[in-house]
Amino acid sequence: MMLVLFRLRFFFRWLRFYLQAATKYDVHSPFVANFVHYIVEDERLFYAFPAIERMRARLFRNNFPLEIIDLGAGSKANPSKTRTVRNIVRYSAVSEETGQQLFRLVATYKPKQIIELGTSLGISTLYLASAAPNGQVITIEGCPDIANVAQLSFQRVDIPNVSQRIGDFKTLFPQVLNEIDQLDLLFIDGDHRAGNSVEYFEQALAKIHAKSIIVIADIHWSNEMEQGWEKIRKHPRVKLSIDLLHLGVLFFDESIREVQHLSIIKWAWKPWHLGLFGQGKIKSKAAATIDA
Numbered sequence: 001m002m003l004v005l006f007r008l009r010f011f012f013r014w015l016r017f018y019l020q021a022a023t024k025y026d027v028h029s030p031f032v033a034n035f036v037h038y039i040v041e042d043e044r045l046f047y048a049f050p051a052i053e054r055m056r057a058r059l060f061r062n063n064f065p066l067e068i069i070d071l072g073a074g075s076k077a078n079p080s081k082t083r084t085v086r087n088i089v090r091y092s093a094v095s096e097e098t099g100q101q102l103f104r105l106v107a108t109y110k111p112k113q114i115i116e117l118g119t120s121l122g123i124s125t126l127y128l129a130s131a132a133p134n135g136q137v138i139t140i141e142g143c144p145d146i147a148n149v150a151q152l153s154f155q156r157v158d159i160p161n162v163s164q165r166i167g168d169f170k171t172l173f174p175q176v177l178n179e180i181d182q183l184d185l186l187f188i189d190g191d192h193r194a195g196n197s198v199e200y201f202e203q204a205l206a207k208i209h210a211k212s213i214i215v216i217a218d219i220h221w222s223n224e225m226e227q228g229w230e231k232i233r234k235h236p237r238v239k240l241s242i243d244l245l246h247l248g249v250l251f252f253d254e255s256i257r258e259v260q261h262l263s264i265i266k267w268a269w270k271p272w273h274l275g276l277f278g279q280g281k282i283k284s285k286a287a288a289t290i291d292a
Contacts, residue, residue, distance in 0.1 A: 118187075133161065
């Protein structure tokens with residue numbers, strides 16, 4: 001029953017997102033157009049994709065039970081303290097499409113120092129690290145059993161540029177931030193409590209720079225997460241926020257002349273949306289202020 005209610009509520013959130021989402025024909029900023037072209041619309045299959053998806057398939061066949069220590073908001077699909085690897089892959093791992101968006105994001109903007117909060121079974125980590133062969137990914141996972149399975153995945157796919165930490169985000173994230181000079185990309189996935197997402201975002205601000213990117217997963221997972229996303233994207237240092245439904249992407253580049261908060265969907269989902277009537281639902285800073 002809980003899962004049915006969750007899916008029903010998410011459907012209405014998806015519908016709201018869909019109705020307001022713009023396509024590539026609605027954007028006029030060169031920066032945003034570049035993002036849409038290389039992150040949203042690009043369907044090329046890169047060298048790393050087959051190996052990562054083979055690992056996903058391998059994990060999906062694994063029915064070994066794991067003891068779950070959940071330091072986040074828990075799973076609405078399966079709140080049990082014991083879950084199989086297969087179940088975690090099915091309900092908690094990033095989708096193939098989302099993983100590929102993460103890969104393209106890294107491949108396009110080339111961050112060197114990446115931190116991931118929420119390794120899970122390592123599929124998202126593999127996408128991030130594969131796109132940054134000259135970079136370093138530090139990934140933090142709260143559940144030891146899940147982290148151990150992820151470590152085996154890193155070894156099997158032969159990804160050497162991943163450093164894994166096991167423990168509470170609240171303890172380890174500040175420690176990791178103190179170890180690095182600057183943060184190029186932060187991926188927050190694994191704690192679906194809005195207050196904590198806001199806290200991690202605010203902690204990261206001390207180490208970000210103009211070219212940094214922060215990505216937050218599952219921004220429509222709950223009303224609480226949506227409220228947290230609204231608070232984060234309106235922070236004065238955020239110059240551009242892009243809502244991709246399953247991911248929220250934040251940019252801080254001062255060269256972005258007009259602050260914008262956009263919801264973007266593939267043109268294939270709105271093939272009639274040709275931008276003939278202006279920018280549709282794209283919001284400028286002024287519109288966001290009016291909404292508030």
